[in-house]
Amino acid sequence: MSDDPLGDLISAARRRKTPQADSSPDNEPKGLNPLDLLDMPLEQRDVINWLSRRPEARLSEIQAGVQQEPQQVQAIVETLKKAGYIHEALINGEILYRVVFKAKLGRLSRGLPQDIWSRFDVDNAAFLRQVSLFRGMTEEEISAIATKMETRTYQRNEVLLWQGEIGERLLLIKSGIVGISRISPKTHEQETLAYLREGEMLGEYSLLAEQNRTIAATATALSEVTVLAMNRQEFIDLLENHRSAAIQLSKILVERLLNASVRLASSQDTKIALVFGVQSGVGETTIGSALAMTLADTTQRLSVYTEYIDARNLSALFGFPADQETYRHPGGFDLWVYREMLSMPPNVRVTLFMDQLLTNYANIVIGMPWQIDPATHYILERADQIVIVVNPTSTSWRELDRLLDQLRKAMHPEKTTLFIVGNCPHAEHAALPMPGHIDFIIPHLPDLPPAALRTPDNLPEPLAKVAAVLSDRLGRNNQISVYIPTTVDVDQVIDTSRYVQQTMAFLGERFGGATSSQAQGVWNSEESGLVSETVYIVRSYTTQTDLDKFLPDVMEYMAELKQALKQEAMAVEVNQKLILV
Incomplete structure (x- = not known):
């Protein structure tokens, strides 16, 4: 092997070089091309030659390696940086340099x-x-x-x-x-x-x-x-x-x-869920209070259920004095009735309402009116989760379409998750079919205890399961997906199931859980033509805090996985944004 591989490359390039104008466009990606070395000063070429044999190096290492004056080496590195031949990297708090070769991957x-x-x-x-x-x-x-x-x-x-x-x-x-x-x-x-x-x-x-x-x-x-x-x-x-x-x-x-x-106002990691009934009597109070109860039980943090604009009916339903503002339910959560609101202008009322809740509670569940007014937008902007409750009736489904249209104009889909719950509060609903575009179905529950006596231990299983899933997903509005291939070297099929399990464990440890699914993909290979491949998708949902905390770990894991699977590139998706590693 030659002591000067770049010198050999220059010689070969010089033999091929013909005098012609540079026709590369201005927006051509920068990087080192052998022809660029032909007219490069010797001291710059020495730096490139030394650095190209290493993944990266500190400035002090380059200075020692090329045996030139430190100030001169620093000036050379700056010149090569501006030309796009050397890039700086920040790794573990240290500034490192590496040679960038011109190549366009298609x-x-x-x-x-x-x-x-x-x-x-x-x-x-x-x-x-x-x-x-x-x-x-x-x-x-x-x-x-x-x-x-x-x-x-x-x-x-x-x-x-x-x-x-x-x-x-x-x-x-x-x-x-x-x-x-x-x-x-x-x-x-x-x-x-x-x-x-x-x-x-x-x-x-x-x-x-x-x-x-x-x-x-x-x-x-x-x-x-x-x-x-x-x-x-x-x-x-x-x-x-x-x-x-x-x-x-x-x-x-x-x-x-x-x-x-x-973000500053919610720095204490408060979670807010809004429960909409498409019309009165669909069961939004039952599902909202079950969610607040489950949050109190699973997080061991102060949790509350209330209703906007008027929550005065809660005292009769849950059996506490009509003049009592806050009541601790046997299920471990609070019921809150803010009586001063009704006499205030809507914009003042809604801000005071939210300020009181954010000051006192970590988990907030609010029953919302099915008619959205301008003041409601203030609450919608702060919501982590929206739950819409419907019955299996034609009237209910028509109202659902109207409500969805209003909510989608006001909510932030990148911040707020939306679920639709089909509920059957009355026996006559049991025989009616539910349309397919809903997330959960709660059948008629003849053994549902009275609202005042419900606890985590006596909630009927269908209601408890829905409340548990909603509780688990509350605040975990960020989605991260890892795509794992099943081929190497273009079309060599391999069993990557152990990497799927490994990835599920990796994401699960950091984000609290992960699932996997399969998808079929087709891509075009220059050597083999169209190649069909099964792709595993490992998906996890997480809070913004955990995403910010562990995203560098995920990218490091993807780089290791790419090497283990001998892939030129791997894909990871974060909140519907695909990223190549």
């Missing part, structure tokens, strides 16, 4: 089922049409912007933006997941602040500022990440020339502020 080399790959394999213009910043622009305007944007690809652990550097560009995440972190002034360690995914942007704050344009946090690739980059002047021109983009950016920034306020 569908043929990925080895992923076509229905998965098609969600990544979109051109830049098609991607921009899905980004809210460009909503309202014409096809021609979007295509013109797409041709100006530079495509950049980052490998796992590589840094996109550094805390403290001057912001020079806007980055739109086309695929992958990016961790946002800051160095703690107390511990001097990286603290993760957030994760950004496909369709989200970073760097915009520093571009909008006139003076203080330093990046506030470090952005690191947690998977392979592809971004579209736009420099500062292009970004300013976009906002000045396209009014719709400026309006959309304002909406994005305002929504971030509002979401931050909501």
Whole structure:
């Protein structure tokens, strides 16, 4: 083997080289090409030669390896970084450098089922049409912007933006997941602040500022990440020339502020479930109070059931004095009647109502009116779960469609999960069929104890099971799915069932449970043509807190799984966003 493999590569490239203009487009992904080495100064080539033989290295190691002056090596590394030949990586708090070789992987080399790959394999213009910043622009305007944007690809652990550097560009995440972190002034360690995914942007704050344009946090690739980059002047021109983009950016920034306020208000990890009956008498109070009881029993945290706007009927139903505001039910949860609300304006009433609940309880279940008014939106924005209760009657199903239409306009599907419960409170309902688009069915329960006497021990099994599932899923609104193939080397079938079990155990330990299912995929191989493959999907549901805590572990596990299964790429899905590892 030669002592200078890159030198051999240069010689071969020089023999093939013919004088021609560089026709590569401006948005061609950067990286090292053998032809780039032909005109590279010797000292730069020495750094590339030494570093290319290693996965990555510290700056001090590069300085020692090439035996040049430290300041000179640092300047060379900075030059190679700007040229896109070297990338920085942040691994375990250390800055490491690696050589980036130019290569474009397409569908043929990925080895992923076509229905998965098609969600990544979109051109830049098609991607921009899905980004809210460009909503309202014409096809021609979007295509013109797409041709100006530079495509950049980052490998796992590589840094996109550094805390403290001057912001020079806007980055739109086309695929992958990016961790946002800051160095703690107390511990001097990286603290993760957030994760950004496909369709989200970073760097915009520093571009909008006139003076203080330093990046506030470090952005690191947690998977392979592809971004579209736009420099500062292009970004300013976009906002000045396209009014719709400026309006959309304002909406994005305002929504971030509002979401931050909501997260701050719910920093004590309070869970909120709303139970809607599509009409009176469908059993929403029975199911809502059973859910509050189950939450109190399983979490051992203060839990409450109440009704908005008027909960005065609860005293007669549950057997406590009519003038009592709070009553501890034998089932271990509180019943709360807020009597001061009715005389107040709706907007004041709803904010005071929620403030009282958030101050006193960890688990909140609210029976809601089936007619939604503007004030109700305040509660909907804070809900983790919505449960709709229906009966198997034609009137009930018509009202369900109306209620669903109203709720979908007001709720945030990325934050709130919605379940439909078919309930049979009366004996005549038992013989009526339930439509298929519901999540749970509770049959008629002739042995249901009176509301005042119910406990976790005497709830009928069908009601107890539904309450247990709803309780388990409350707050676990984030979905993570791992796709496990059953072939290696294009079309060699292998038994990956043990990896499915291993993945279920891995996710279960961190997120409280996992399930698996099978799907059939077809993809195109250059060597073997169409290849049909069974794909296992291991899925888990988790809270935002646990997702933020364990997402780096998941990405590390996926990298290990990719090596074990000898795959060129693996797919993981987080909240309907596919990520390649």
